[in-house]
Amino acid sequence: MKNEIKIFSPGTVANVACGYDVLGFCLDSVGDEMVVRKTTEKGLKITKIEGHDLPFDIDKNVAGVSALALYEDAQPDCGFEIEIYKGIKPGSGIGSSSASAAGSVFALNALLNSPYNKTELTRFAMKGEALASQGEHADNIAPVLFGGFTLVKGIDPLEIISIPTPKELYATILHPQIEIKTADSRAILPEMVPLKDAIKQWANLGSLVHALHTEDYDLICHSLQDIIVEPYRSKLIPYFNEVMLASHNAGALGGSISGSGPSIFALSKGQHKAKEVEQAMRNAYSKSEIEFQTYVSTINTEGIKILSS
């Protein structure tokens, strides 16, 4: 029997331009690590948090809340202690809370010999995510647990679809070190949108799903447009247009805001191109006074990885 597991729980990009609230993909080069171990004493404890300052209280920590949802459902004859090594900065827009929320339930499930499937784990993780985003969403959680590109068709009932990942697709992320409150980035969106814009958006999402199936990079390029959400949210991100233009000029297929921002993502064909795009995005953002980080990543088709158990 395994008593301890160490995992890597990756960052994710939600929305992916035309897929607001439903589409996401999984990163590989940025994420959290977590160690979870069984204890004879019942209950859950967070025993260590490194990397960022987060609450140890189970009820106030997203990893704690999601783990508790699974724990109360499973009612095992043991307890668990959780160590969190945050690699993703909270509020970055690349799924920090989802990595924590999904990571703890994945680890508990593994130590309990996997009684739950990925969709059930998503449901537990959504409880943790809700603590961070005031609402149950799965568009960042699904790619952490399923890997690759995921489409959350609906959350009640929860239906998650794995979309194929073209082999040469790479992501470049630029994370400006500013804070955008999720509440603000939601409040800025209109309740009503023009039907003609919605039509363009679903045409783009339909063609993006087709392009991912057929590895059609030109069509991925033409489909990565967000005319509904980006025009509003991009105003909250200084130098957004400059970064997008730079990535476009460097040959990226396209990009947009990652999740609710402030991170910006671009997709490229091939690692070499993704690195050129990274350099172009860095050059563009250097003109601002804002500190930033960048990442280049494969699309992680596996999701959470077990580092040791």
Add this chain to the structure above:
Amino acid sequence: MKNEIKIFSPGTVANVACGYDVLGFCLDSVGDEMVVRKTTEKGLKITKIEGHDLPFDIDKNVAGVSALALYEDAQPDCGFEIEIYKGIKPGSGIGSSSASAAGSVFALNALLNSPYNKTELTRFAMKGEALASQGEHADNIAPVLFGGFTLVKGIDPLEIISIPTPKELYATILHPQIEIKTADSRAILPEMVPLKDAIKQWANLGSLVHALHTEDYDLICHSLQDIIVEPYRSKLIPYFNEVMLASHNAGALGGSISGSGPSIFALSKGQHKAKEVEQAMRNAYSKSEIEFQTYVSTINTEGIKILSS
């Protein structure tokens, strides 16, 4: 050199529940026939129209207008005369004008040794379609020319995507003999729609495209929902809800209004099921006082067929 061609130009279903204004598929068991022949005298003439009462004037007939658009672009050293045998009733909602508009350009192109590709033919046919629907649309034309399921990603520039057709998919159509003016069915739609509804719609369209690629009939079933347009337009179709319920109870995967109506379509897995669904829809509509016709059809993956040349 071919001097005469006889073609079958099929009916089509546009919108397909979640794909308003962008998605369509091609029927096989209902359509128009057309005979087009070269003449030494230049110019275009419609010499025969059977089946329905339509104008012979080139400028007032959708097949004439589309043919003229191609003819003026190609500037051939000959003329053409066109015979139209309407099998589709105008105003039925299963692409009557698109069958005529696409049929004539397809035939002229064939007799000119195919200088134009399918996308170019779509553009000419849209000129004819515009005469009927006061606006350039391709969601009925694309499936006539490309066959199968088509996604019109955009019309400026025109981008048409062929989506794979699952082998066992069959369509059942019920055509109530009432008239709905296209202008009325457009006027009834709101200019603004709730963002949360638009999100559900694009999630459904994304998952339908995935389901067509993976031949996942359950997912086709879950994806065939229209929460944006159907609630408005279905009010114009007496007994719509009763027919939908009957088709559902008979085991159809799903359905909705065909185009702007009044026809109603259902999709089923297998011909046997599609015929059971047809019977159930007939039984439901028999309770109305309205005359109707029904069709069961394979999804025609070929589009327009050459009957003789």
